[in-house]
Amino acid sequence: MAQITFITPSGEEVTVTAQSGSVMQAAVTNMVEGIDGDCGGVCSCATCHVHVDPAWLDKVGAAGDIEKEMLELEDGSSDHSRLSCQIEVSDELDGLVLRVVKN
Amino acid sequence: MAENTFDAFQKARREEGALDLKVGDETIPLILRFHDVRKAAKNWQTYSSDAPFRVPVPSQEDLRSVRQLPIEVDPPQHKEYRAIVEPFFRRPTDPAYIAKIEALIDQHLDEAIARDSLDVANEFALPLQSKSLTLLLGVPIDHADLFISWGNDVLRVDPASASEELCDAYIEKQLDNAAENPGDDMFSALNAAQYQGRHLTREEKIGFANLVFAGGRDTIINFVTHTLAYLAQNRDAFERLRDEPDLVTSATEEFVRVFSPLTFLGRVCPHGAEIHGHKIAPNDRAGLCWLSANMDETVFKEPEQVKLDRRPNPHVAFGSGTHNCLGAPQARLIMRTLLTKLPQRVSELRILDSVASFEDWKVYRRQNGYKRLDMVFKGH
Ligand code: HEM
Ligand code: FES
Numbered sequence: 001m002a003q004i005t006f007i008t009p010s011g012e013e014v015t016v017t018a019q020s021g022s023v024m025q026a027a028v029t030n031m032v033e034g035i036d037g038d039c040g041g042v043c044s045c046a047t048c049h050v051h052v053d054p055a056w057l058d059k060v061g062a063a064g065d066i067e068k069e070m071l072e073l074e075d076g077s078s079d080h081s082r083l084s085c086q087i088e089v090s091d092e093l094d095g096l097v098l099r100v101v102k103n
Numbered sequence: 104m105a106e107n108t109f110d111a112f113q114k115a116r117r118e119e120g121a122l123d124l125k126v127g128d129e130t131i132p133l134i135l136r137f138h139d140v141r142k143a144a145k146n147w148q149t150y151s152s153d154a155p156f157r158v159p160v161p162s163q164e165d166l167r168s169v170r171q172l173p174i175e176v177d178p179p180q181h182k183e184y185r186a187i188v189e190p191f192f193r194r195p196t197d198p199a200y201i202a203k204i205e206a207l208i209d210q211h212l213d214e215a216i217a218r219d220s221l222d223v224a225n226e227f228a229l230p231l232q233s234k235s236l237t238l239l240l241g242v243p244i245d246h247a248d249l250f251i252s253w254g255n256d257v258l259r260v261d262p263a264s265a266s267e268e269l270c271d272a273y274i275e276k277q278l279d280n281a282a283e284n285p286g287d288d289m290f291s292a293l294n295a296a297q298y299q300g301r302h303l304t305r306e307e308k309i310g311f312a313n314l315v316f317a318g319g320r321d322t323i324i325n326f327v328t329h330t331l332a333y334l335a336q337n338r339d340a341f342e343r344l345r346d347e348p349d350l351v352t353s354a355t356e357e358f359v360r361v362f363s364p365l366t367f368l369g370r371v372c373p374h375g376a377e378i379h380g381h382k383i384a385p386n387d388r389a390g391l392c393w394l395s396a397n398m399d400e401t402v403f404k405e406p407e408q409v410k411l412d413r414r415p416n417p418h419v420a421f422g423s424g425t426h427n428c429l430g431a432p433q434a435r436l437i438m439r440t441l442l443t444k445l446p447q448r449v450s451e452l453r454i455l456d457s458v459a460s461f462e463d464w465k466v467y468r469r470q471n472g473y474k475r476l477d478m479v480f481k482g483h
Binding site for chain 1: 138141142145196352353355356402413414415416417418419421423424427431432435
């Protein structure tokens, strides 16, 4: 189980509790603003783009090759970018802070 | 099955990365590789959409008189135009809307099961698409009868077709009605909308509405017919969806990847461009080939295999970047609902007879759907 905090594009902080699945799913279930998850998590829509808080980069890990390729051409992309559908919820991630990137 | 069933561009993509399409006097190099297509879709300065009638190929000067919005415009104007209609296109994520689509699909499955056989193209996909569109537009569902009567070729490339006029006449009438009796529909929203601090012109409103009909019709019909035919021909895939209903979302993405209902779209190069040695003169066009990008073996492992659980699946069937498909939530909802309900309600799908439809541009030929698809839906 993990508590994950999203900082939405309008500056709101939303903390959700997730058991399993992807971080995108947790956000969509809790209707976090700016995370739409349109493609259902197959890495095709980029409506789940987040910036990972620098303190958490190591634990969250780096994007895979295809995810990198997707992010490279996304607006608002940075070294901290991930597609949240590609991050699995785990106990390790308890306390994680993510900034939602506006589509 | 024949080799390269899905991948009409394999050789050219591997060897050159571009393929010259001849359309009348025009030569339009199609961009074929995944990365190149995505890069070009982002680079509107070089590959521009700011070209009325010229995003579709062949171009549509003879077919309509208004610029389609927001597809035939570049950033930064694009953003404000797109924002006007975006809330409508996101309706399919609303639970009440989802319930309506579910009921609609149940109703169509009831009918399909009750009948000995039916033509999935004209008696299933077309009415389903038309009724779904009334929900999206927020107009009475019986308007679908009119959309259906336009036939399966609305806004097709045949200038002799009368459907275009019928469609425009409908749009004009709805805009007038909405002006008198504003409601919760897209026409009222267009009448009320502001762009750069002013109301939309009549032409702009028609341009928005016109694209909803043009973009959402054949694409959905081809997507549905192709997918149902596939499930009839591949029993194991059908059974797998029954056993593993969680696969519905990834299966939907996989079907839209392999069938890529829109093969490619055009862009105008105001300053000229060059792609893998294929030169594009200033103001000539290039094409972004979604289908070929979706078959790029450097990105998709065994791209011609349909893998219902393919992940990641970064396909560009709905486009990429700025102009990515506004209708995608609608298309996804229809397909996800269909793939959920079909195995629950139908034990066997069988094709009795079919007439495939092809896109034939000489340098490539592909099946894009079915003109007729007679099928049996056997209930449980
Ligand atoms: C499986 C079905 C569909 C496919 C494969 C598809 C494909 C596409 C593609 C590839 C684009 C990108 C155009 C470009 O880059 O120039 C696009 C844009 C668009 N599509 Fe779809 N589409 C589908 C369904 C729909 C539906 C159902 C609607 C409407 C009800 C729709 C409306 C639009 C609109 C309005 C745009 C323009 C977006 C913009 O310019 O910002 N599409 N579609
Ligand atoms: S949900 Fe579509 S890319 Fe993450």
